Amino acid sequence: MxxxxxxxxxxxxxxxxxxxxxxxxxxxxxxxxxxxxxxxxxxxxxxxxxxxxxxxxxxxxxxxxxxxxxxxxxxxxxxxxxxxxxxxxxxxxxxxxxxIGFVPQNGGTSLTPTRRVATLLEDVLRAHRPELAAPARRARAREQLAAVGFPDPDGALQRFPHQFSGGQQQRIALALALVSExxxxxxxxxxxxxxxxxxxxxxxxxxxxxxxxxxxxxxxxxxxxxxxxxxxxxxxxxxxxxxxxxxxxxxxxxxxxxxxxxxxxxVPRLDAPPPWRNGAERGDGLLPGVATL
Amino acid sequence: MSDSKIFAEWIAAASVPPARPRRSGTRAFLARLPRAARVAALVLLVYALVSALAPWLAPFSPAEIFVGAPFEPPSATHFLGTDALGRDVFSRVLYGGRTALLMAGGAALLTTAVGGALGLVLSYCGGLADEIGMRFLEVLASIPSVILALLVVGALGPSIAVVVVTVGLLAVPSSTRVVRAAALAFVAEDFVLAARARGEGRLAIALREILPNVAGTLLVEFSIRTGWAVILIGALAFLGFGAPPPTPDWGAMINEGRGGLDASIWPVVAPAAAIAALVLTVNLLTDGIARALGPAR
Amino acid sequence: MRPAFYSPNAGAPAPLPLLTLEGVSARYGQTRGLLGRPGASADVLRQVSLSLHPGETLALVGESGSGKSTLARIVAGLQPASGGRICYRGGELPADAHKRSADLRREIQIIFQNPDSSLNRRHRIGRTIGRPLELFFGLSAREREKRVIDLLHAVRLPEDYAWRYPEEVSGGERQRVALARALAAQPRLLLCDEIVSALDVSVQASVLALLGTIKAQTGLSLLFITHDLAVARWFADRIAVLYRGELCEVAPVEELFAAPRHPYTQALLAAHRPSTRPF
Incomplete structure (x- = not known):
């Protein structure tokens, strides 16, 4: 890039x-x-x-x-x-x-459901990279899709957002943010x-x-x-x-x-015990209400 | 920092009330009501007061004929003139408010009560009962309401009770559908699951868990149905199927005054304006209530 | 320190399992269409067998769609299983909550992921917490009020919260109200369905800390459902890993982390470990 x-x-x-x-x-x-x-x-x-x-x-x-x-x-x-x-x-x-590229919280819902991935990507390029001709736009879209980890970018370009899993949709949203470099x-x-x-x-x-x-x-x-x-x-x-x-x-x-x-x-961490366990196991009277139930 | 101190801090941090506690309740609801709706509520109150106090406010009896000459123009004695039979139009309009409000309100109450109950039951039963019930109501709803009302009132003979019940039941299918849709949104929520896990019965879930959540919908529905009933009852009366004479009724007044329009427009314009203003007021209030309740309810 | 009413495993040297699942399966999409044609169906759970001992916390870990919430709902009697048996304290558990005895419904409580949805927005918090007290213990209004205040204290909330509506308190507080409602029934088994995943990290910690304390004080048995292995490790005695409706592995926590056997468990563990630098 x-x-x-x-x-x-x-x-x-x-x-x-x-x-x-x-x-x-x-x-x-x-x-x-x-x-x-x-x-x-x-x-x-x-x-x-x-x-x-x-x-x-x-x-x-x-x-x-x-x-x-x-x-x-x-x-x-x-x-x-x-x-x-x-x-x-x-x-x-x-x-x-x-x-400035932007990836929102719900990548999946940020993709217009009625447009193919190719159209989504090329629309961004048409708006922001007007110097690119149609074949160059397609090539750039394909390149970006490959860069976000789609092994078959040509196939992915022809599909609609709902045909992808949540993780893939997230990566398409990332490709949309990155395609204009x-x-x-x-x-x-x-x-x-x-x-x-x-x-x-x-x-x-x-x-x-x-x-x-x-x-x-x-x-x-x-x-x-x-x-x-x-x-x-x-x-x-x-x-x-x-x-x-x-x-x-x-x-x-x-x-x-x-x-x-x-x-x-x-933050829950795999490499550390929960910091509260000491206090809890001592039963240090934190919950008077339960004991009197 | 010791662990237990961190723990205490978490608890303290998590106990801080939210920065903007959104008040729920009647006062907050009133505060969210748009200005137009507040004015409408005030106007509606005036309508109600005037109707209730008609015997004291009206200068003449609404039914007495020849309190003046026929088709008198508005004057200090007869504010809105007189009609073909020399009755005082102003007094008749005041009394007509009673008929309109009571009949329309009664019909809307009936619609909302029956439609609300059916909607709740169907939403919670689901399955076959829901399918059959909804299809049946759709068939009913597909018949034009004025024609159906005319048929029923014509067959049973016009009386206040017949008109109110007919108009009230006519709107039940659409009210049922609205309430059912609103209730369905809550049937899927976890608090209903929690109630089921506790072993609450269907009736208890419908009444205790779901009903309070669709109360706003019911209020809006009642309001919409009131406006609708004012129009339909007026139309029926205009066609001669309203409250029997001599009950003063706006729709009937328009019909009676029609023949003498070239002599005086007031016997038609006054009740027509009263109906139009009432419907507008009710619609403004409905809109405001729906907005104040927010999109979620 | 344990309150008197909680003695789930008193005098039992080798406790029998509290809850046993034998080959439980579930399918989705069994709804009938208008003309009675069957809808599409898919297996959500396939032949899941598990046991939970008194006082134990079993974490059920898996990604979304692995069937872990379905499992909790089946145990709570909110959704039918398509096959298998569930035993609770030696007896077979009826599938539908309505067919269970009041005691069974009281002893098995469920807490849902999202308190916005699990609390009725039109009920004051006091009414929400008071309902199980009324239903299961037949307490009078005055007794209920006193007990509700105790329960609010137990979940570290001030007593005037009884008069608030759910939307007048924060998300973490709402989840603690849900916890108080479950505790009101004095359960033996608490089913926690992703109860902290909708909360902010530090709020998450406060709810977990509270639940940990309550667990230590009461000896409750927990079926703790989470997608976060670290939370599972904090909380559980044993971990069960669910992948696409099938149980891959059940092992004591330390064993699972030291030597995960199933490839999916290994992949899940790898996804939780920092890749580039140590934390």
């Missing part, structure tokens, strides 16, 4: 003291508070946190989406030096899909609700894609274990702030912030 990388290794994503608010009743409530985030080119960053911590809002803002009832109260988001809030809708469309790939909880083997296959695929290209990855998940296999760095979000940001191994081995410590300890 080729991508035009400027000589200066400026950060691809630069979020500065960002405060985002939602309207609730008559007042504005912050969901993201003075958030700073810098992501360098070629980095893979895991954004972890739980429902309501603001991570999905951040992803939606990075895609340049605006919504009624939501406003940027302070700060700025820059992708490749462009302040997203100053771009026109046409400029944003050029950014989305072309330079974006510089930034955003993944919003793509493995949530998936079986371990499907999750593992997707992560292995992303590791392989990183090895072969310079794509920058922002992977949003509440699953630290999944992030740990892919990301160089993990940022943990809580209540609209990034409370911990460090190299993956450091975050997992020595989390500093209390919330990060709690989150790391809560």
């Amino acid at each position: 080729t991508s035009s990388i400027p000589s200066r290794r400026a950060p691809l994503v630069h979020v500065e003291r960002l405060t985002v608010e939602y309207r609730q009743g008559g007042t504005w409530r912050p969901v993201i508070r003075e958030l700073d985030l810098t992501i360098g080119r070629g980095e893979a960053v895991g954004l972890a946190g739980e429902s309501g911590c603001g991570k999905s809002t951040l992803v939606s803002l990075l895609l340049g989406e605006t919504r009624p009832g939501r406003r940027i109260a302070a700060g700025a988001l820059r992708v490749d030096g462009h302040d997203l809030s100053t771009l026109s809708p046409a400029q944003l469309r050029g950014l989305r899909g072309r330079r 974006p510089e930034l790939l955003l993944l919003d909880e793509p493995t949530t609700g998936q079986d371990a083997q499907i999750r593992r296959a997707l992560i292995d695929l992303l590791v392989e894609i990183r090895r072969q290209s310079e794509v920058t990855i922002v992977f949003v998940s509440h699953d630290l274990l999944t992030l740990s296999d892919l990301c160089d760095r993990i940022d943990i979000m809580s209540e609209g702030r990034i409370v911990e940001s460090n190299a993956t191994a450091a975050v997992l081995a020595r989390p500093v912030h209390p919330y990060a410590r709690r989150l790391v300890a809560a």
Whole structure:
């Protein structure tokens, strides 16, 4: 995969003291508070946190989406030096899909069911790579489908989304995000609700894609274990702030912030006993109610 | 940090109430009601009050003839003039509200009660009973309602009870279908499974578990059926199959006033406007209720 | 520490299994069409044999579609098996919950994956928890209220939650309400169907910690269904691996992790282990 990388290794994503608010009743409530985030080119960053911590809002803002009832109260988001809030809708469309690829949580439902995989992929190319002629589009679609692990890309191109399994649909969604060769790939909880083997296959695929290209990855998940296999760095979000940001191994081995410590300890791990077992087996009076039943 | 301390922290963290506790209940429901629906509710209240207080508000008896000359124009004595028989149109319109509200409300109540009960039963029974019941109701629903109503009322003779029961039962098939569809969405939910695992009976599950969840649907259905019944009862009365005279009825008034339109438009316009405004009000309220209950209910 | 009413395996040196499944099978799509033509059917469970001992936790692990939820529903009497036998405490368990005695229904409780669906949104939490108390113990309204408060405390919720509706509390709290409702019946066997997989990680941990404590204090037997091997390892004494409706392997936890025998178990284990760097 080729991508035009400027000589200066400026950060691809630069979020500065960002405060985002939602309207609730008559007042504005912050969901993201003075958030700073810098992501360098070629980095893979895991954004972890739980429902309501603001991570999905951040992803939606990075895609340049605006919504009624939501406003940027302070700060700025820059992708490749462009302040997203100053771009026109046409400029944003050029950014989305072309330079920023996005894989939503439910890859399967994000695929239009009435269109063949070939049409889905070629539509993206027609919009974002107008210089490609029809045969070149088909070749590019085929190449991308092979790159996400379809052994028979020609056959897969002719089929409809529902003819694939959940894991395959997820990979088609990934191919759609990557087919225009974006510089930034955003993944919003793509493995949530998936079986371990499907999750593992997707992560292995992303590791392989990183090895072969310079794509920058922002992977949003509440699953630290999944992030740990892919990301160089993990940022943990809580209540609209990034409370911990460090190299993956450091975050997992020595989390500093209390919330990060709690989150790391809560991850079910094959190599560690449940941290609560001591307390529970002592029967230290945690449940007076049951004893008096 | 010790393990038990981490444990205590989890518990504490998990005990934090959600940031936005969504209030459920009557007050929250009222707060979500759109403005148009609140105005409509107010208008409906005025309708009800005026109808209830008609004997005190009406300047004349609605049935008494020649309280004025025939086809008098609106004046200080007769606000909306008089009709062909010299009856006071204003008083008749006020009393007509009683007939309209009581008959339409009664019919809608009957529809919702019978349709609701059938819908609940069919949704929970499923299987063959459901298939047969639904097909039967579809056959009934395929006959045009005004024609069917005319046939039944014509055969039994027009009386308030016959009209109310006929109009009420006519809408049962469609109400049943709506309630059944709403209830089916809940039959598949885990709280119904949990009730079955506890060994609750079918009736208990239908009444305790499912009914509270379709209450909103029933309310909307009642409201829709009221508006519908106002129109159908008015149409029947217009065709001469309404409440027997001298009961003041808007539909009948329009029919009676038709012949004298060139002499005075008020005996037609006043009841027609009353029906139109009532239907509009009920529809606005229905729409608002449906919105306030949200898409899930 | 064990409360008096919980003595499921008192004085039994070599306890008999609490629950035994012998060759249980299940099929999907047995619904009749309008004209009585049979719908498409597929095997969901094939000849599954298992046993669960008093006080034991057996984790049932498998991917979605492996039939693990179907198994829980069959044991709970919510879905018929197409073949096989289920024995509970030595007697054969009737297939339909309605055909079981009240005691059987009380002793076998099920908790579902999604508390949004398993709690009636139109019932206050107190009513939800109080219903088994009324049904199985015939408690009066006043006795129920007191017991509901005890149960709320038992699942670490404040007592004023009895007056709230499910949508007024968080997801983890809802699942703890579901747990309280199951505990209200004073069960012997708790069927947990993916009870934490719809929850955030730290909330998941709090619910698991709570369940672990309750298990340790009461000696409940658990059939714990999960797709997460790590959670299974935290919780279970033995693990049963289900793959496309067939039981591949049943082994004590340490044995299964040290030496998985079935190829599917090995693949599942590999998918759970970090690939590039140690955790």
